[in-house]
Amino acid sequence: GENVEQHPSTLSVQEGDSAVIKCTYSDSASNYFPWYKQELGKGPQLIIDIRSNVGEKKDQRIAVTLNKTAKHFSLHITETQPEDSAVYFCAATLTDKLIFGTGTRLQVFP
Amino acid sequence: ETGVTQTPRHLVMGMTNKKSLKCEQHLGHNAMYWYKQSAKKPLELMFVYSLEERVENNSVPSRFSPECPNSSHLFLHLHTLQPEDSALYLCASSQDPLEVGYGYTFGSGTRLTVV
Numbered sequence: 001g002e003n004v005e006q007h008p009s010t011l012s013v014q015e016g017d018s019a020v021i022k023c024t025y026s027d028s029a030s031n032y033f034p035w036y037k038q039e040l041g042k043g044p045q046l047i048i049d050i051r052s053n054v055g056e057k058k059d060q061r062i063a064v065t066l067n068k069t070a071k072h073f074s075l076h077i078t079e080t081q082p083e084d085s086a087v088y089f090c091a092a093t094l095t096d097k098l099i100f101g102t103g104t105r106l107q108v109f110p
Numbered sequence: 111e112t113g114v115t116q117t118p119r120h121l122v123m124g125m126t127n128k129k130s131l132k133c134e135q136h137l138g139h140n141a142m143y144w145y146k147q148s149a150k151k152p153l154e155l156m157f158v159y160s161l162e163e164r165v166e167n168n169s170v171p172s173r174f175s176p177e178c179p180n181s182s183h184l185f186l187h188l189h190t191l192q193p194e195d196s197a198l199y200l201c202a203s204s205q206d207p208l209e210v211g212y213g214y215t216f217g218s219g220t221r222l223t224v225v
Contacts, residue, residue, distance in 0.1 A: 004152075034213040043114075043200050043216030044153075089153065091213075097166070098214060100153040 002027040002094050006101030013080050014109055021104045023090035024072040030092040033073045035064060038087045038103075047088075048075070080108045113137040116201050116217035124225055125191060131220045133184040133201030141206035142184040143214065144176060147198040159184060160206045191224045198222070 003026040013019050025033075031052040036044035050057045050064045050073065057064050061080075066073040073092075077084055085108045090101040114135045123129050135142065144156040158166035159178040173195075175187040184201055198221050202214040 032213075036213075036216075041218070043116075043202075043218045044214075045216065046213045049213055097155070097158070099155075102150075102152045 002030060002092055002099040004090060004092050004099050004101045006090050006104060008104060009102065010105045010107070012107045012109065015080060015082060017080055019077045019080055019084070019106055019108075021075045021088055021090070021106070022072060023074070023092075023101050024070075025092040025099075026071070027092070027094050028068075028071065030071075030094050032093040033064070033066060034091050034093075034098070035062075035075050036089040036091065036100075038089065040086075044089055077106075080106075082108050082110050084108050114201055114203055114215050114217035116199075116220050118220060119218065120221045120223075122223045122225060123188070123191065125193070127191075128187070128189040130188065131186040131199055131201075131222075133186075133217055135182055135184075135201075135203040135215070137203060137215060139203035139205055139215070140181055141204050142178060142181075143202040143204075144184065144186050145200040145202060145216075147200055147219070153200070157186075188222075191222075193224050196222055196224045 006023045034049035037047045038044040048064050061078050063076045087103045087105050089103050091098045117132045141160045146154040155168050156170045157176040162178050173190050177185040198219045200219045201217045204214045
């Protein structure tokens with residue numbers, strides 16, 4: 001079955017710096033890769049996603065890159081702000097079921 | 111609010127109690143999910159319903175019993191739970207098949223503590 005590994009588990013950055021979170025997946029048939037942000041006391045919320053026929057997607061300060069050959073994808077956050085502090089989850093899907101990574105706790109210090 | 115509402119937000123129950131978690135979605139989705147979120151573990155898929163039919167049960171103990179009376183409502187009935195069942199229980203909904211840009215929409219979860 002699909003397995004998704006996510007690194008690092010915790011990440012601390014200074015406000016204004018960039019943050020990068022990486023995930024790898026095991027099933028080459030996976031074709032959809034969303035990223036979720038979970039703030040304290042809330043459920044995960046979709047922030048960006050990418051399909052396997054696209055190599056990169058950007059939305060303001062966040063971007064996702066996908067390397068199908070290496071089976072890994074990454075979340076990039078530029079110009080980080082304290083409100084970016086949260087737990088971020090990657091996921092990969094096979095036949096519409098989402099398998100989640102273990103999460104990355106991002107702390108942005110002012 | 112995300113369009114998926116879960117109640118109650120917090121629940122403390124004894125091991126001999128029976129309680130139910132409720133989830134309601136107002137997004138017109140046709141698939142609903144229960145996930146368990148424990149500390150330092152990946153999100154664990156418990157049950158999947160598509161068009162009100164259970165399509166997946168991920169080896170969940172029988173002390174957890176789901177119910178999906180219609181495409182907008184999902185319940186998780188709990189009985190004789192164990193302390194290790196304490197976790198955040200998340201409900202999610204989606205279109206089946208998944209739509210780009212939407213994925214799953216999660217509720218805020220029910221924080222369950224079994225004492």
